[in-house]
Amino acid sequence: MxxxxxxxxxxxxxxxxxxxxxxxxxxxxxxxxxxxxxxxxxxxxxxxxxxxxxxxxxxxxxxxxxxxxxxxxxxxxxxxxxxxxxxxxxxxxxxxxxxxxxxxQEQAQSERESLLIALGFARDFFVKNLQTPEGKSIGLSYFKERGFGPSIIEKFDLGYALDGWDNLLKAAIEAGYQEDVLLKAGLVLQSEKDPNRKYDRFRNRVTFTIHNISGKPIGFGARILTKDKNQPKYINSPETAVYHKSDVLYGMYQAKKAIRDKDNCYLVEGYTDVVSLHLSGIENVVASSGTSLTDGQIKLIKRFTDQVTVLYDGDSAGIKASLRGIDLLLEGGLNVKAVVFPEGEDPDSYSRKVGSQAFQEYLEKNSRDFIGFKIGLYKDEIEKDPIRRAEVIREVVQSIGKIPDPIIRSVYAKEASGLLEIEEEVLHAELNKILLKGQKDSFQKPPEGPDEFTPFEEFMPAQEKETSFSEILRLQEREMIRLLVNYGFEKLEGQELHLCQYLLDETEDLEFETPVYSKILKMYRYQLAQNLIPSTDYFLSVQDQEIKTEVIDLISPRHEVSTHWEKTHQIIIGRENDDLTLTGYKSILRLKRKFVRKMMEEAKQKIKNAESEKLDDTQVTELQEIYFTLKKVQIDIDRELGIVIG
Structure with missing residues (x-):
């Protein structure tokens, strides 16, 4: 419904x-x-x-x-x-x-919404399985051993997938779900040998529900509890229309408020690490679910904080292998710290071993910024081997070069200089080489976003040759609509005439070529015919998303003039609505100039193609007269606008 x-x-x-x-x-x-x-x-x-x-x-x-x-x-x-x-x-x-x-209409739900509903059913099914005899003896027993009580099980939607080929499949079909939806949601698999045979993806495993940022189930991780060498320890949901692994962090839904409040995000590796830290009173924690960090996951953290603390298991070889994650975090504009647990311990085991209070104290005492942490990892190597020492220095400088903030880069360079016992100037020289190379590479890339259009920019003839007439016309049509939407309701100085009436009367015979501006103009004319002047709210309430997006763009200035200019420094900045009569008049002239230029170009092309189109002398003469008449009109408009053409 x-x-x-x-x-x-x-x-x-x-x-x-x-x-x-x-x-x-x-x-x-x-x-x-x-x-x-x-x-x-x-x-x-x-x-x-x-x-x-x-x-x-x-x-x-x-x-x-x-x-x-x-x-x-x-x-x-x-x-x-x-x-x-x-x-x-x-x-x-x-x-x-x-x-x-x-x-x-009920059947016309989008695929995405159908998948979310099916995944919600699966979540409820797995959770309820913990109350079955099998679920209690296996799944619930495992969670209790870990110290996971009813409240934490409910908080994370922990569950159990029954041992059997199609328990979930049968329950879902009985509840009215279609097989193809369950397949697309990654909940069931299709047999390669027999396409008609389908079976559950998750069987005889405890399940960890993966939520999106608003708390809806989008996937699952499942851990096997038996020692079967032929089965992986964990299996996860595949990529679907609602689950993109590279953009998701386990526990973010439960952690986002705490991350914002604490202004720090603890980053761990596994599902149980996240749940255990919550039991220890630490809620600002997320997991990469055993995969390498991605740009999408880093951007997700940055939505809530600029501070991240990476928690590493007590395994130096594993830490060195995963150091690239720190460079990615730095490159993403995050301030990075790290904590290493004692040999053989991970966040889950250590929190259960020492208790909540001691665990929190350990994190506070052992948190180190990434420079001290990275250099400390290689301390023994650099003391014994000068060549390795030089390599580590370059690796550290590479990491510092990832930091976008120049002040923070400078602070870390100074710290690294002291820890590595090397002149700061040498570090800065190497750092500058890296930065210059990065800048050179970035210049070769296309710009990130579209160039901003300055509404009152005048296009000189040389520029007009480089820019297509259709694009120039689109920009001027945009400017006309921008004035209508922002100031159409305002009256012209000393008159009873509104700006919108003046603009529309003067452009009554012009047909806009850009579809979205043509639609907005027709809507505006229709409202005016009903003796109503449409406000921005009117356009923002329509169902046409293209119109809504365009109107928002038209009423959203990128830059604002500071109030201090006038109040503090007595610098008066003129605004376009100070004299709407002049603003409207010039906008009409610019728009008409573009239409005139377009008609001139069309006439010129017809003259050039006269022979191929078999035009006689009379027709060519008429076209020449049209061209020079239009040229005279353009010169008159240019004179009014103050455009000087050599």
């Missing part, structure tokens, strides 16, 4: 964009808006803007834009209905179902 319009309206009235987005990224106030590094693409300088007054967000790097509902749809990868349910749960709004939906 769908969600009723009443529920959707209640959510829209209650939702606050700052509260919604703050659950995913830390926002910092700058001017009238809030800013953050975009959660949708990697960046080191914040270009993600949130406007609380307008209840919209806009990224000037990747172009993502929308309202709180669209943000949840984008960040969670879910549909409109699921986004409304998510926000209703956040604000404690009771969800009313829409009884008017047809059976066909």
């Amino acid at each position: 769908g969600i009723s319009k009443i529920t959707a309206d209640k959510v829209k009235e209650r939702m606050d964009i700052e509260e919604v987005i703050s659950d995913y990224v830390p926002l910092k106030k700058k001017g009238q808006n809030l800013w953050a590094c975009c959660p949708f693409h990697g960046e080191k300088t914040p270009s993600f803007s949130v406007a609380p007054a307008k209840q919209i967000y806009k990224c000037f790097g990747c172009g993502k834009a929308g309202d709180p509902i669209q943000f949840i749809m984008d960040i969670e990868g879910i549909g409109f209905q699921e986004a409304i349910r998510h926000l209703a749960g956040k604000y404690g709004i009771e969800v009313e179902e829409d009884e008017t939906r047809t059976p066909e």
Whole structure:
């Protein structure tokens, strides 16, 4: 069933964009808006803007834009209905179902939503299995040995997959789930020998539910409890439409609030490490689930904190093999510390061995920044071997070079100089070589995001030759729509005429070529015909996502003029709405100039192709007259705009 319009309206009235987005990224106030590094693409300088007054967000790097509902749809990868349910749960709004939906509409759920529902069923099935005789004797017994009580089992949705080929499959089909959905969710497998035979992926194992950031089950990890050499210790859900391993960290849903509150994230390797640390009172912990760190996982941590502490098992060989993870964290703009446990211990075993209080004290006392940690690993080697010493110095400098902040780089270079007993100037020289090489490589890459368009930029003839007429026209059509959306309701100085009436009257005979601007213009004209001047809220409430995204882009300025310029320094900055009559007049002239230039180009092409198109002398003469008439009009417009052409 769908969600009723009443529920959707209640959510829209209650939702606050700052509260919604703050659950995913830390926002910092700058001017009238809030800013953050975009959660949708990697960046080191914040270009993600949130406007609380307008209840919209806009990224000037990747172009993502929308309202709180669209943000949840984008960040969670879910549909409109699921986004409304998510926000209703956040604000404690009771969800009313829409009884008017047809059976066909019920079947038209997206694949993603179907998978999430099936995975939720599997989670409940595994959890309930702990209360069966088999589940109690095997699964629950294992969890009790680990010290996992009812509350922690419930918190992490721990469960048990029964021993048998198709226990989950039979239960799911009986509950109305289709086999192809269970296959796509990674819950069942298809026999290679017999395509008609399907069986459970998880059998005779304890299960660890993997949640997305909002708490929905998206996959499972499962540990075998018998000593079967033919079976892997752990098996995990495969990549699906809802589960991308490279973007997920186990325990992030349970840890995100604590990570933000503590401003630190502990990073461990396994599922049980995460659960054990929660038992020790440490909730700001996530796991990479035994895989190498990815950019997606690092960006996920950075949404909530810039500080990460990596917890390593007491195995020096294993630590050295996994040091690349530290460089990735540094490159991602995180401040990295590390803790190593005694030989033969891991976070899970050591926390159970020494108890909660002693474990927390151990973490505090043994936490070292990555420079001291990395140099300490190779202490014995560099004391005995000068060549190895030089290699370690280069490795340390390579790591320092990954840090994007120049001040932090300098601080670490100074520390490394003291620990390695080498002149700081030598380290900086080597560091500069690395940085210069990195800069050279980055220059060869294409820019990260689209160039920003300056609305009032004048295109000189040489530039017009380099830019297609359709693109120039699109930009000027955009400027016209931008003025309509932002200032259309304002009256011209000393007149009863609104800016929108003036702009639309002057451009009545012009047909916009850019589809989205043409649609917005038609909507604007229609509203005006009803004696209504549409506000930005009107366009943001339409169902057409392309229009909503474009309007958000039009009303979201990337830069704001500081109030201190005028108040403190008495520097007066002119604004485009100070004289809307002049602003509107010039915008109309620019738009008409582009149309004139386009018609001139069309006439010129026809003259050039006169022979191939078999035009007679009279027709060619007419085209020449049209061209020179248009040229005269352009010169008049140029004179008005102050454009000088040699």
